[in-house]
Amino acid sequence: MLEIQGVTVNYGAIQALSGVSLTVPSGTKTAILGANGAGKSSLLRAISGLTGGYGGKIRFDGQDLGPMSATERARLGIAHAMEGRRLFKQLTVQENLELAWSFGRRGTPLKSALDEVYGRFPILGERSRIACGLLSGGQQQMLILSCTTVRSPRLLLLDEPSLGLAPIIVTQIYEFIDEFARSSGVTVVLTEQMAMLALKASHHAVVLRRGTVALEGASAGFLERGASSELSAAYL
Ligand SMILES: Nc1ncnc2c1ncn2[C@@H]1O[C@H](COP(=O)(O)OP(=O)(O)O)[C@@H](O)[C@H]1O
Ligand SMILES: [Mg+2]
Numbered sequence: 001m002l003e004i005q006g007v008t009v010n011y012g013a014i015q016a017l018s019g020v021s022l023t024v025p026s027g028t029k030t031a032i033l034g035a036n037g038a039g040k041s042s043l044l045r046a047i048s049g050l051t052g053g054y055g056g057k058i059r060f061d062g063q064d065l066g067p068m069s070a071t072e073r074a075r076l077g078i079a080h081a082m083e084g085r086r087l088f089k090q091l092t093v094q095e096n097l098e099l100a101w102s103f104g105r106r107g108t109p110l111k112s113a114l115d116e117v118y119g120r121f122p123i124l125g126e127r128s129r130i131a132c133g134l135l136s137g138g139q140q141q142m143l144i145l146s147c148t149t150v151r152s153p154r155l156l157l158l159d160e161p162s163l164g165l166a167p168i169i170v171t172q173i174y175e176f177i178d179e180f181a182r183s184s185g186v187t188v189v190l191t192e193q194m195a196m197l198a199l200k201a202s203h204h205a206v207v208l209r210r211g212t213v214a215l216e217g218a219s220a221g222f223l224e225r226g227a228s229s230e231l232s233a234a235y236l
Contacts, residue, residue, distance in 0.1 A: 001026050001061060002047070002155060002187060008055035009042045009211075016042040017211045019056070024204070026061075029181060029188040031198035031219060034208035035235050040191035041083055043208070044157045047189070048080035049073045060155060074103045077154030081147070083163060083191075085140045089133030093124055093143055096132055097150055104151020113150040120176070121146065138169035145173065149180055156181070158190040162197060174201050195231050199223050207234040 002024040009017040017039045024030045032040045046054040049070030058065045065073055087096055097117060101110050108116070118125030121142045127135060132143055141161065148156055161177065162170040178201060181188050192198035199205055199219040207215040214234040222231065 001059075002189070003059040004043075004047070004056070005058075006056035007043070007046055007058060009039070009046050009051050015211055017046070017054070017208075020208070020211070020213055021056075022206055022213065022216065024187055024189060026187050027181075027185045028204060029190065029202040031202035031205045032189060032191040032208060033193070033195050033198060033205055033231070033235075034191075034214075036193065037210075038208040038235075039211040040208055041159055042211075044080060044082075044159050044189065044191060047073075047155075048078050048157055050080070050082075071103070074151070075105060077105050077152065078157065079104065079148035079151045079153035079155070080157040081144045081159060081161065083159035085137070085144050087132050087140060087143060087147070090131055092129050093132050093135070094128040096143060096147055100147035101150045104153065107152030108150075113152075117146040117150060138165055138172075141165060141169070141173055142176075145176060145180075149184075153184075153186050156186050156188045156190075158188065160191055160193065162192060162194060170197065177201065195228075196223075207231060209234055 004020060004022050007017055007020045020043060032043060034040050042051060045051045047058055049068065060076065097114055098110065101113055123139055124142060124146065132140060135143065161173055190198060199222050202219045205217065205219045205222055206213055
């Protein structure tokens with residue numbers, strides 16, 4: 001279980017998050033929604049240890065993450081796919097996967113972790129020796145996601161996995177997330193600006209507005225109520 005209590009993140013004079021609290025039960029998927037600048041990425045960065053510090057408490061399976069470095073959190077099984085497809089662009093597909101594996105829990109031997117990725121995304125296998133900067137946007141997103149799954153994660157943080165991708169690729173990426181979550185039992189926190197997509201892919205949804213929680217509830221409830229007006233009010 002992930003417990004976030006009163007989390008505050010500042011960048012100098014800019015307050016990106018103020019007093020955000022939420023609980024994510026193990027094995028569930030939570031969508032963090034909100035407009036650009038609402039604080040979605042800052043929340044994921046606070047969890048994975050990339051903000052350099054935060055106020056409040058974040059606990060994962062009862063352990064306080066506060067004193068732990070990003071590397072220690074990665075070893076614990078927290079894997080963060082950052083927005084904007086951050087990869088080592090000059091390294092090959094396989095080198096990126098190997099590097100990602102080495103930072104994780106090493107729950108699976110490297111060879112079988114790679115075989116699993118190439119079985120799931122054959123195109124990555126075919127292009128394993130190619131610098132990943134040469135892949136298409138969709139292929140890079142498959143690689144980014146695979147760089148988290150090879151780490152045998154217990155908590156998966158996905159920052160806007162659909163951003164800038166063609167609809168057919170988005171569908172494929174979300175099917176993959178769903179299937180991986182189901183088969184591995186991993187806990188997922190994902191962010192999106194596109195609400196409908198993320199609601200369909202999650203159990204629970206939280207809307208951030210200017211660094212605070214504006215709205216939260218069961219994703220199915222939002223969908224049943226046809227929540228677009230409710231949501232757009234919270235986005236403003
Ligand atoms: N590294 C940074 N330095 C200064 N301000 C930042 C930095 N990262 C984010 N911000 C600011 O913090 C706020 C929240 O940003 P962010 O967490 O990226 O929101 P979102 O992911 O929802 O778009 C915004 O006002 C943004 O401009
Ligand atoms: Mg963001």
